Amino acid sequence: MNRLLCAALAALWLSAPAMAQDLALLERGRYLVEVTGACGNCHTPMGPQGPLPGRHLAGGTVFDEPPFRAVASNITPDPETGIGRWTDAQIARAIREGIRPDGTLIGPPMPFAFYRGLSDRDIAAMVAYLRTVPALRNVAERSVYRIQLPPAYGPPVASVAPPADNPVARGAYLAGAVAHCMECHTPMQGGHADMTRLGAGGMEFRGPWGVSVARNITPHANGLGGWTDTEIVRAVTEGISRDGRQLAPPMAFWAYRNMTQQDLADLVAYLRSIPSLP
Numbered sequence: 001m002n003r004l005l006c007a008a009l010a011a012l013w014l015s016a017p018a019m020a021q022d023l024a025l026l027e028r029g030r031y032l033v034e035v036t037g038a039c040g041n042c043h044t045p046m047g048p049q050g051p052l053p054g055r056h057l058a059g060g061t062v063f064d065e066p067p068f069r070a071v072a073s074n075i076t077p078d079p080e081t082g083i084g085r086w087t088d089a090q091i092a093r094a095i096r097e098g099i100r101p102d103g104t105l106i107g108p109p110m111p112f113a114f115y116r117g118l119s120d121r122d123i124a125a126m127v128a129y130l131r132t133v134p135a136l137r138n139v140a141e142r143s144v145y146r147i148q149l150p151p152a153y154g155p156p157v158a159s160v161a162p163p164a165d166n167p168v169a170r171g172a173y174l175a176g177a178v179a180h181c182m183e184c185h186t187p188m189q190g191g192h193a194d195m196t197r198l199g200a201g202g203m204e205f206r207g208p209w210g211v212s213v214a215r216n217i218t219p220h221a222n223g224l225g226g227w228t229d230t231e232i233v234r235a236v237t238e239g240i241s242r243d244g245r246q247l248a249p250p251m252a253f254w255a256y257r258n259m260t261q262q263d264l265a266d267l268v269a270y271l272r273s274i275p276s277l278p
């Protein structure tokens with residue numbers, strides 16, 4: 001065999017494990033962005049049937065609230081109008097710390113308080129995957145904040161370890177850092193999530209569906225107390241309440257329906273473990 005071919009074959013053989021690793025990272029990133037994280041719930045413009053086809057992650061969704069008129073950014077790899085020119089570290093910092101490469105702060109409702117907790121491997125996976133989605137040209141309008149944004153959302157995030165390997169810890173990570181269930185299901189008090197009322201519901205969401213109110217998802221009788229595990233999983237993945245009523249947006253059922261059995265079991269274990277609140 002000629003020397004060049006030998007070298008090429010050796011290189012191929014040596015890089016096979018690395019390639020398998022890259023694929024596992026990409027697949028994890030896809031799952032985080034598309035399923036549990038449901039970034040498209042905000043970053044893909046919505047039509048009456050859900051996310052608009054051909055506009056995946058291209059931004060433009062408007063959140064018109066008293067404190068702000070926020071417009072979701074284009075997070076596709078388009079170099080001009082998306083994040084194509086950002087380095088991996090810059091994208092990671094934008095997601096976990098809410099700071100753009102030019103140093104400006106990204107505003108709400110992008111859920112930074114939760115994304116700060118994303119583990120190093122998961123943030124790397126998200127960044128790797130975001131680089132592979134189709135680049136779409138779309139200039140998202142600028143957001144207008146009528147409230148004073150803080151100078152930062154906290155100290156720089158150096159390193160975050162994955163959650164402890166037990167169902168409640170994994171479920172807490174999923175409901176917090178990744179799917180930010182608790183962002184919607186915890187009421188606000190003075191502009192911040194009232195953590196003494198974690199999961200108690202009450203926040204209102206206005207949209208083409210009218211007004212929906214986040215439910216109590218604590219183990220209280222007013223919440224998921226009397227529900228079976230199967231009923232909880234059905235609500236999360238199909239958007240059907242215990243009594244059979246179809247739940248309204250903005251909960252991302254359309255994405256959560258592809259969650260793994262393991263993640264759903266962990267979520268249920270966590271929801272059953274939080275303090276019971278009326």
Ligand code: HEC
Pocket residue numbers: 032033037038039040041042043063070071072073074075082083091094095100105106107108109110111126142143
């Ligand atoms: C609840 C809605 C919401 C969710 C969920 C959300 N985002 Fe955002 N995101 C926004 C809004 C709104 C902005 C723009 C804020 C501004 O203009 O300051 C933004 C900005 C960004 C930016 C900055 C882009 C730029 O050009 O400045 C990145 C990167 C980003 N989001 C990534 C993500 C990823 C990745 C996910 C999923 C893990 C995600 N976002 C989930 C609402 C959301």
Ligand code: HEC
Pocket residue numbers: 175179180181182184185205212213214215216217232235236240241242246247248249250251252256267
């Ligand atoms: C963007 C906001 C948002 C996010 C994120 C969200 N939810 Fe919800 N959720 C809602 C709203 C609003 C309702 C009530 C809808 C209605 O009444 O039509 C709801 C309903 C529910 C219900 C049904 C309760 C009942 O009484 O019918 C469950 C269970 C639930 N959410 C759990 C979760 C879990 C677990 C997650 C994370 C995987 C999550 N939610 C993420 C907004 C959200």
